[in-house]
Amino acid sequence: MTANNKEFISHPLIKDDSIVRREYQETIFISCLSHNCLVVIPTGLGKTIVALMLAVHRLTEYPESKVIFLAPTKPLVNQHFESF
Structure with a gap:
């Protein structure tokens, strides 16, 4: 937990404190x-x-696999890029 009571998803492939955990x-x-x-x-x-x-x-379970992440707009592409 952080000081503002938000819990973040923690994983080696996700940047720290970038994704708030939601049930x-x-x-x-x-x-x-x-x-x-x-x-x-x-x-x-x-x-x-x-x-x-x-x-x-998927990448954790099958490390040799690949994922293609598509987005229709540049802002969404940037959002995805900043999360990995």
């Missing part, structure tokens, strides 16, 4: 591990974070 995102992530998923939640609630968590999980 609903973890629930979606766990569901997507065992099923094909289409994540539909409002803007700003963490679709990108869920995708990032899945990518990190």
Whole structure:
């Protein structure tokens, strides 16, 4: 926990203190591990974070695999870049 009571996701492939841990995102992530998923939640609630968590999980489980992360706008590309 940090001084402002936010808990961050900690993983060697994710920059420190860049992703706040949210229970609903973890629930979606766990569901997507065992099923094909289409994540539909409002803007700003963490679709990108869920995708990032899945990518990190895949790269951890299968280190030789590759992940392609696409985004339709430059701001989203920059957001993704800053998280890894």
